[in-house]
Amino acid sequence: MKDILGQAIHDYYYKKPEHQLWINNQYGPSEEMPVEAYFREEDDMPDIEWLALNECRGDILDIGAGAGGHVLLLQERGFDATALEISDLASAVMKARGVNKVITADIFEYQEQQYDTLLLLMNGIGLTGTLLKLKTFLQHAKQLLKPGGQLLFDSSDIAYLYEGKLPENGPYYGEIQYQYQYNQQKSDWFPWLYIDEQTLTGIASEMGYDMEVLLEDEFKQYLVRLTLK
Template identity: 45%
Template sequence: MKTPYDSALSDFFSGNEEHKLLLHNTYGPAEEMPLWYFFRSYEEMPDLEKMALSVCEGRVLDVGAGTGCHALVLQHWGHEVVALDTSQEAMRIAKESGIENAVCHDFFSYTAAPFDTLLCLMNGIGFIGRLSSLRVFLKKASELLGEEGQIIVDSSDISYLYEASVKPLDSYYGEVSFQYEYRGKRGDWFDWVYIDADTLTVEADALGWHTYILHEENDQYLARLIRKK
């Protein structure tokens, strides 16, 4: 049975744009998630994402690839790319869109190494759910990357959500939960984490990684992580 997220992607891909995909959250009112955003061309991508694609090297694992818009650009540029996502529908669409290697699989149990670049866009590192899971993510990244491999990731500082209130004391303030709704049906809640640049730098350093901030725009940033030698 398709999730609301899968159904929304399927409808949009087949030309049905009648219904809205809503994203409920734990910090405010539900928001509409524009479906076209999952199907962007290179020209429609923000500068941050264009920069992220330009610094990818060698064999690329696009983690949380969705419908494959980033992987498609990299593939066109001549990279060997694996688009990885847990959504079967997203991977079906990616294949039909021309992605040669679209794999429906969980990141933490994926083993087809080595890669030169792990790419995590659209606040992509957020799928780890909790700041405490960064250690597990980086350990798995080490297993998947070659000796000179890199992680290219973007995230955001969402401290602006707490300008009128106190940040939580019992958890990292970037940890939130989301729930998709489509055609009146709601999916399961899932955890997500936005990691501010300073926290990522400090936490990654303690875990054996250098963090280089490549671009900052408003509350969002792009970073490259490379293992210490």
């Protein structure tokens, strides 16, 4: 799969001629993704991200760390924070920006160390793609958590996209297919997951976790903490 997002992040950081990053989807017109969002400073982060960073504790693994904005803030606060990112280009940008610990790996294959906090922001849990793969991830996360450890992530209920007519058959309505488009290049289509609170509560319990909703906004975006029962 072409590393379209990593290329966009790399070009932005090194001030190469910029192109627009687009996200194609299955439900409507293409949406522009502003690359500068991956380089947000603390003052520009939404409340959900602020709260998540304030709830971090101990050794932290930021999964799908992008351009490293969250890890840099955690480093400044004195935390032992590690960035995990599947993109070689995004990983190179994080190292250039001063992230001390960068691991380039697929989270489903990573099992080198345990952490007090596993962090997935900007709907990072979406990387699981489907409800089934979310269960696989939550099982895998048990190997990565120290005793008493926590998972912190945000997601949202996207039922509004269907204007009250949720599909009765087929996959779960929050399992979306996306494609990145940048500088006349397109990625393969890939699955991305948005999960409503009720569905997540059931899956978390099934997989042996307690779930606490830390914040929910008017757009049905929410932040949760999962801890092992």
